Amino acid sequence: MTVDHSFRPTGSTFSREDPLTLQHAYGNYVAHRINPLTPLELYIHVPFCLRRCGYCDFNTYTATDLGHGASRSQFAHMIEQEIHLLDDWQEQHGIPRRPISTIFFGGGTPTLLPAEDLVHILTCIRRTWGILPHAEITTEANPDTVNERSIETLANGGFTRISFGMQSAVPRILNILDRTHDQQNVIRGVRAAQENGLRTSIDLIYGTPTETMEEWKQSLTAAVDLHTTHISCYALTVAPHTKMGRIIRDHRIPPVNDDDEAEKYEFADQFLTNHQFTWYEISNWSIHGEESQHNLGYWKNVDWFGLGPGAHAHLTTTHIHDELHPRIWADKLNAHLLPWVEPEYLTAEENLEETILLGIRLREGLPLSQIIPSLTSTQTNHLTHEIHQLEHDQLLTLTHQHLIPTLKGRLLNDLIINRLLESITPQNNHTT
Numbered sequence: 001m002t003v004d005h006s007f008r009p010t011g012s013t014f015s016r017e018d019p020l021t022l023q024h025a026y027g028n029y030v031a032h033r034i035n036p037l038t039p040l041e042l043y044i045h046v047p048f049c050l051r052r053c054g055y056c057d058f059n060t061y062t063a064t065d066l067g068h069g070a071s072r073s074q075f076a077h078m079i080e081q082e083i084h085l086l087d088d089w090q091e092q093h094g095i096p097r098r099p100i101s102t103i104f105f106g107g108g109t110p111t112l113l114p115a116e117d118l119v120h121i122l123t124c125i126r127r128t129w130g131i132l133p134h135a136e137i138t139t140e141a142n143p144d145t146v147n148e149r150s151i152e153t154l155a156n157g158g159f160t161r162i163s164f165g166m167q168s169a170v171p172r173i174l175n176i177l178d179r180t181h182d183q184q185n186v187i188r189g190v191r192a193a194q195e196n197g198l199r200t201s202i203d204l205i206y207g208t209p210t211e212t213m214e215e216w217k218q219s220l221t222a223a224v225d226l227h228t229t230h231i232s233c234y235a236l237t238v239a240p241h242t243k244m245g246r247i248i249r250d251h252r253i254p255p256v257n258d259d260d261e262a263e264k265y266e267f268a269d270q271f272l273t274n275h276q277f278t279w280y281e282i283s284n285w286s287i288h289g290e291e292s293q294h295n296l297g298y299w300k301n302v303d304w305f306g307l308g309p310g311a312h313a314h315l316t317t318t319h320i321h322d323e324l325h326p327r328i329w330a331d332k333l334n335a336h337l338l339p340w341v342e343p344e345y346l347t348a349e350e351n352l353e354e355t356i357l358l359g360i361r362l363r364e365g366l367p368l369s370q371i372i373p374s375l376t377s378t379q380t381n382h383l384t385h386e387i388h389q390l391e392h393d394q395l396l397t398l399t400h401q402h403l404i405p406t407l408k409g410r411l412l413n414d415l416i417i418n419r420l421l422e423s424i425t426p427q428n429n430h431t432t
């Protein structure tokens, strides 16, 4: 996979307590604040990969069995246990059951599990919580780990969408990224998905060291030629402790270049726009109506449960995540405990920050109505002034009371966020 679907909020944490006390306190807190009308999404993290790609620092493991039930063969069963424990927790604390609005299997490589196991998990979710009619149900797929039969099983089992990790169409670039698939696997996988009535999405990476603009264009062309309806383009980021990070440090390949990535982003935006795609979130383009509902839910800060090692959940104004290491995660499940690490309870300021940093990524923009009511009149004045400055700097537009980043603003999104946040920071808002 290319994107970490979890968020690491800035909220304060309570100290480590014994797991049952933690579960209980968290349940009581959530029960008093949850809005049963907010959509509830579900993310399932499958932490297994065939081999680790050189740039990857996601929570994923190449061993087939990490012990204590944290194995590929036992994984569906362990997730089933987690579903039942979570359902019991809701019931014990009077948290209303809500049918699931979207489901996303990410990783890792979910399709390393037999398709029957993924369908089994889906069946268990349906029986426990229900799934809304027409819900989007996606799995990520490494093109090496699906075939016509497994895709048919997924489609018959209720999946509606597959997101293929293509990354590049250029063998030389795939080689630098340590990817094992070739373009023929991608073409076969996408065709099988389409023949089975599944929507498809393609993940691409730009900015791999030494990638030329011509090679990037080749990848974009190949993605569009697949007749997919959704394309995500992610700038390569390389953590220093990864294999690629070490190779860069040893000067065996040049580092990632910000200017090169910015140029490739602009090129992608123009190229995809010319092919009937529209950006709807900084890294995502789709044919009209084919936006990923699950992703949009994240940016709109809806509620979601996270299942699987390291999976993050967001309920009302809290975040909580599962134990990162699969063995510790499995140990807790085997002890009939929810495999959680301490929750983070966001203050009103932290919640506002989160609303801003998520909403400002969207084409539909960040509604001012989500910010202004929580501000003092001095803060509102400072914010209004800063919005004018940002418009003047051509970083965003204020349209129908929504803040929408321009192309330049998409490239400098962090700058917009910092300036908006600074303008409403209390110490910058003294009245004189």
Ligand code: SF4
Pocket: 001, 002, 048, 049, 050, 051, 052, 053, 056, 057, 058, 060, 107, 108, 109, 142
């Ligand atoms: S396929 Fe590669 S990039 Fe994706 S999670 Fe596995 S190791 Fe990481």
